[in-house]
Amino acid sequence: MAQASVIRILPEAVANKIAAGEVVERPASVVKELMENSVDAGGERVEVAVEAGGKRLVRVVDDGCGMTHDDALLAFERHSTSKIRSAEDLFQISTLGFRGEALPSIAAVSRLELETRHASESSGTRVEVAGGRLRDVKEIAWSRGTRVEVRDLFFNTPARRKFLKSESTELGHIATLVTHYALAHFQKSFRLTSLTNEILNVSPVASARERVYQVMGHQLLEQLVEISPVERRMSAALAAETAEEGEQPEEPGVVRVSGFVSRPEVQKLNRNQIYFFVNRRLVRDRLILHAITEAYRNILPASVFPVALVFLELPAAEVDVNVHPSKTEVRFRRAAFLHDLVRDSIRQALVAARPVAAFPMPKASRAPSPDLDEAEAAERISEEPPLLRGAEVHVPRSVPAAPRGTRDFQLSSPRPAPETGTLPLEGAALSVYEPSVPFPPTTVEREGEVAPAGSGVSEFPADLHPLGQVQDSFIVATNAEGLWIIDQHVAHERVLFERHLRQRREKKVEGQRLLLPIIVGLTPQQLAAFQDIAEELDANGFEVEPFGQRTVAVKTSPAEIRADEVERLLLEILESVGREAHGLSLDDLRLKIATSVACHAAIKVNMPLERKKMEWLLRELGKTECPMSCPHGRPIVLRYGLKEIEKAFKRT
Ligand code: ADP
Ligand code: MG
Numbered sequence: 001m002a003q004a005s006v007i008r009i010l011p012e013a014v015a016n017k018i019a020a021g022e023v024v025e026r027p028a029s030v031v032k033e034l035m036e037n038s039v040d041a042g043g044e045r046v047e048v049a050v051e052a053g054g055k056r057l058v059r060v061v062d063d064g065c066g067m068t069h070d071d072a073l074l075a076f077e078r079h080s081t082s083k084i085r086s087a088e089d090l091f092q093i094s095t096l097g098f099r100g101e102a103l104p105s106i107a108a109v110s111r112l113e114l115e116t117r118h119a120s121e122s123s124g125t126r127v128e129v130a131g132g133r134l135r136d137v138k139e140i141a142w143s144r145g146t147r148v149e150v151r152d153l154f155f156n157t158p159a160r161r162k163f164l165k166s167e168s169t170e171l172g173h174i175a176t177l178v179t180h181y182a183l184a185h186f187q188k189s190f191r192l193t194s195l196t197n198e199i200l201n202v203s204p205v206a207s208a209r210e211r212v213y214q215v216m217g218h219q220l221l222e223q224l225v226e227i228s229p230v231e232r233r234m235s236a237a238l239a240a241e242t243a244e245e246g247e248q249p250e251e252p253g254v255v256r257v258s259g260f261v262s263r264p265e266v267q268k269l270n271r272n273q274i275y276f277f278v279n280r281r282l283v284r285d286r287l288i289l290h291a292i293t294e295a296y297r298n299i300l301p302a303s304v305f306p307v308a309l310v311f312l313e314l315p316a317a318e319v320d321v322n323v324h325p326s327k328t329e330v331r332f333r334r335a336a337f338l339h340d341l342v343r344d345s346i347r348q349a350l351v352a353a354r355p356v357a358a359f360p361m362p363k364a365s366r367a368p369s370p371d372l373d374e375a376e377a378a379e380r381i382s383e384e385p386p387l388l389r390g391a392e393v394h395v396p397r398s399v400p401a402a403p404r405g406t407r408d409f410q411l412s413s414p415r416p417a418p419e420t421g422t423l424p425l426e427g428a429a430l431s432v433y434e435p436s437v438p439f440p441p442t443t444v445e446r447e448g449e450v451a452p453a454g455s456g457v458s459e460f461p462a463d464l465h466p467l468g469q470v471q472d473s474f475i476v477a478t479n480a481e482g483l484w485i486i487d488q489h490v491a492h493e494r495v496l497f498e499r500h501l502r503q504r505r506e507k508k509v510e511g512q513r514l515l516l517p518i519i520v521g522l523t524p525q526q527l528a529a530f531q532d533i534a535e536e537l538d539a540n541g542f543e544v545e546p547f548g549q550r551t552v553a554v555k556t557s558p559a560e561i562r563a564d565e566v567e568r569l570l571l572e573i574l575e576s577v578g579r580e581a582h583g584l585s586l587d588d589l590r591l592k593i594a595t596s597v598a599c600h601a602a603i604k605v606n607m608p609l610e611r612k613k614m615e616w617l618l619r620e621l622g623k624t625e626c627p628m629s630c631p632h633g634r635p636i637v638l639r640y641g642l643k644e645i646e647k648a649f650k651r652t
Contacts, residue, residue, distance in 0.1 A: 013132045016078055016108035017157070022325035023105040026164060027054025028173035029326065030106055030150050032282075035181055036096035037103075038062035039188070039280075040083065041146065044204070047191045048178055053170030055153055055161075063145040068118040072125040073137065075114075078104045092316045096281055101325060106150055108132035109157050113149040117142040131156045175199050177282070179215055183309060184280045186211035208311070212260060223266045224307065225353040229258040230345045234318070234334055253315035255338065257345045261292070262307035263353065264299045264629040273307040278319055280311070283330050288312075291339045295346035298497075298591060299626055301633035310342060351625060460627040460637070466614035473605035475614050482641040488617065489605050490630035495620040496560065497598035497631045504540060504590055511541030511556035518554045518566050519547060526571065529578035533589060537573070540593050544570070560601035569600040595631040 010018070024030060031048055038046045041064025051057040067075060074080045081100030084090060090098070106112060107129040117124030124142025128135040154161035164170060171194060178200055182190040186208050192200040202214045213221050233254050262273075276288050292308050300306060320331040332338050464477040464484060475486040503509045522530060527550055530537075537544060541558035557566045573596045577584060584592075603609070609617075621627045621636070629635055646652050 012078065013108065016104045016132050019078065019101050019325065020105035020108045020157075021160075023101055024109055024153070025326070026173060027058055027153055027170050028177050030054065030058045030110075030153060031060065031174050032177055032181075032326075033097070033102035033106060034058070034060035034148050034150070035178070036281075037148075038064055038146070039181075039185060040095045040097050041065045043145065043188065045189045045191075046181075047193075048174070049193045050171065050174055051195050053164075053167030054174050055164060055167065055170060056151065058150045058153070058174075059147065061145065061147040066116045066118045066142075066144060066146050067125070068121055069125045069139070071118070072114060072116050072127050073134075075103045076107055076127070076129055076134070080104075090322050091320070093321055094279070094316050096327070098322070099325065099327070104132070109160070110153045110155065111151045113151075114146070115140060115142055115148075116146040117144060119144070171199075180275050180277075180282055180309075182215060183208065183211055183275075184277045184282065184311065208258065208260075212309070223262055224260040224309075225263055225349045227257060227259045227261060227310070227345050227349040228352075229256055230341070230348075231256045232341055234314075234337060253318055255312065255314040255318070255341065257310065257312055257342055259308070259310040261295070261310070261346050261349060264296070264306075264350070264626075264633065265635050266307055267300060267304035267633070268307060269304065271305050274305065275309050277309075277311045278321075278330050279313055279316065281321065281327065281330075284328050285330060287332070287335055287339050288342055291342040292346060294343045295350065298595070298631045299350060299629050299633060304633065308346070310346070312338065312342070314338075460622040460624075462619070462622050464618045464622075466611060466618060469609060469614075471606065472608045475609070475618070477614075477618060480642070482639060482643075482645060484640075485638040486618065486621070487605075487630075487634075487636055488607070488609065488614075489602050490632075490634055490636045491617055491621045491627075492602035493598045493630050494624050494627065494636060495598075495617070496601050497594050498624045498626075500540075500558070500594040500597050501590065504594065508539045509541040509558060511543060512559040512561075513543075513556050514554065514563055514566070517547075518557075518563065519551055520554060520567050520570055521551050522571075522574070524550070525578050526574040529574045533573075533577055536586070536589055536593065540590075540597070542570070558597050558601065561597065565600045569596055572596050572600075591631075598631060 023033065027050065031050070031054065035046055035048065038060060041062060043062030043064035045061075045063045047059075047061045049057070049059040049061075071082070077100075079100045081098060083095045083098045083100075084093065103112075103114075108131065111130040112128070114127045114129075115124060124140045126136070126138045126140045128137075154164070175192060178190060178192040182188075182200060182202055186206075187204050189203045190200060191198070191202075200215065202211065205211050205214060209221075209226060212224065231254055262268075271289065274289060274292060276283060276285055276292075278285075288310065292306070292310065296306055318333050320333075321327055323329040323331050461479050461481065461484075463479045465479060466475050466477045469475055469488070470485070473488060475488055475491075477484045477486065500509065530544070530552065534544065541556065542554065543556035544552050544554050547553035552570075554566050554570060557563075557569070561569055573593055576592050576596065577589065603617075628637060643652070
């Protein structure tokens with residue numbers, strides 16, 4: 001006898017609960033799906049209200065197109081959507097939603113109430129669904145738009161409920177999310193309230209810059225550099241590469257990059273402040289994350305992260321958003337092209353904005369010292385302004401709805417106000433200078449460029465006049481713009497670093513023969529690292545030969561390295577390479593070597609310098625690509641602008 005079939009098709013209710021597992025992870029996912037629906041519906045105002053971190057209630061109200069009675073019911077069927085019709089449409093998605101899964105998924109794990117009206121009908125509709133079951137449908141009086149209330153999330157899936165974090169953490173996620181949607185959709189108004197607080201309230205503005213100002217205030221805006229919009233045509237060659245055989249070569253699309261990234265002195269302990277939007281959809285993407293990190297290479301130390309808000313607009317056909325049910329992942333057709341474009345656009349913005357450090361240094365900008373304990377790190381993070389702070393850390397008690405007023409600069413101020421982490425030196429960090437050097441090779445213009453949108457290019461001043469040194473360590477200089485303080489060691493380090501890298505790129509770096517070979521003992525790990533990189537060391541001005549079992553003899557070292565530094569330099573390089581072993585690319589290896597060589601060859605602190613030497617150093621620094629931070633990411637230059645000086649003396 002044939003065995004009874006054991007495979008069965010799951011009832012709709014079960015299928016919805018399964019889908020809910022992917023779509024609805026936490027209250028913030030509900031907020032995200034509902035906000036996306038409001039934006040897709042053409043809403044100009046999106047209002048979000050939450051209670052208990054969204055666990056008890058999430059309510060989203062919009063003034064969009066609304067739904068007819070029939071559509072309001074259909075919307076709760078799985079895979080019901082008004083946004084696509086056929087499989088081909090999947091490659092031309094211009095809305096945020098398209099899977100038709102959000103409403104049924106949310107309704108499967110909550111008590112949901114929908115009120116809506118479409119312009120074509122005279123009355124509105126109220127639909128109530130609980131745990132995926134339709135409870136009630138009513139005709140109601142309703143002016144326009146849609147209101148969705150989601151109560152008691154996961155009430156019927158206690159296991160999931162247990163995974164939720166504290167109310168403040170969940171609220172933090174929601175606040176971060178709404179804030180970032182508000183940043184991406186600056187022409188709309190957004191409001192977020194909890195029972196006790198208005199967390200965000202912004203009206204429509206004309207540019208992303210104004211929106212950043214609205215939500216973050218001008219002091220935070222000053223810590224950011226704007227990526228002046230870059231538009232590129234995806235080159236024809238690339239299009240041909242990806243086109244299927246026999247396919248008509250299509251008109252290559254135009255891609256546009258814009259956004260904001262932090263100045264190098266802003267250093268975060270995690271990636272929580274890196275946000276990336278593709279066609280105004282917030283996504284997570286490792287490739288772009290990599291591009292952003294690359295842009296900061298040798299500007300920021302490897303262990304810290306910038307703040308970034310990057311917007312990418314490109315033809316819908318260039319990106320596949322149907323990768324994950326929560327739609328937070330995407331796949332690009334021309335991934336490598338976009339990676340390089342994002343990296344170069346950011347790099348260009350950073351180079352154009354140098355030098356950066358205002359005077360005095362913002363508190364939040366210090367690099368985390370390795371001995372910083374966790375409690376201190378947490379305290380430091382919690383002192384950061386709410387919106388630049390990781391959502392996991394704390395909930396913003398309140399986010400200023402309007403930009404804060406500037407306070408006067410006070411010399412007696414014991415330390416920067418913790419609220420903002422920087423002294424309000426108005427405009428200090430925003431001054432723009434003219435360029436003296438071409439952009440780094442990574443940003444060379446490519447073929448197929450449409451229009452390099454206007455860019456505010458700038459430079460390190462060429463007319464600095466050194467006055468002397470503080471503690472034989474910091475050069476004090478002036479020009480018409482104000483007072484400058486330059487850390488002599490890191491300044492020289494930057495100069496040597498770029499020179500060494502440049503020489504290495506062109507050819508083998510010549511070293512300088514030592515009077516006597518220096519014998520260096522190695523541990524087994526160091527010896528292994530040495531064998532791995534011996535050839536590259538040779539090309540970097542070293543001549544090192546095996547000498548005995550675990551010793552080597554250094555006969556030549558890079559010029560500028562004093563004999564008594566040679567051993568430490570070699571060991572440092574081997575150590576830094578050793579830990580990463582074979583994973584290191586040749587590029588990375590060269591950077592590491594150049595960083596170490598520059599550090600050991602640079603003039604030290606506590607060293608008196610003649611005026612000529614100071615002048616030389618400032619001149620050379622001005623010629624570097626990144627005069628604002630050393631290869632380890634520390635700031636090089638502080639500036640105290642004339643305006644601030646006058647203000648401090650109450651002369652304005
Ligand atoms: P999707 O957004 O993927 O289409 P959803 O389940 O989120 O799927 O929504 C289903 C449908 O309900 C949408 O396609 C849309 O037609 C309608 N809808 C949902 N929310 C709104 C809203 N706020 N305003 C107007 N229509 C809405
Ligand atoms: Mg949707």
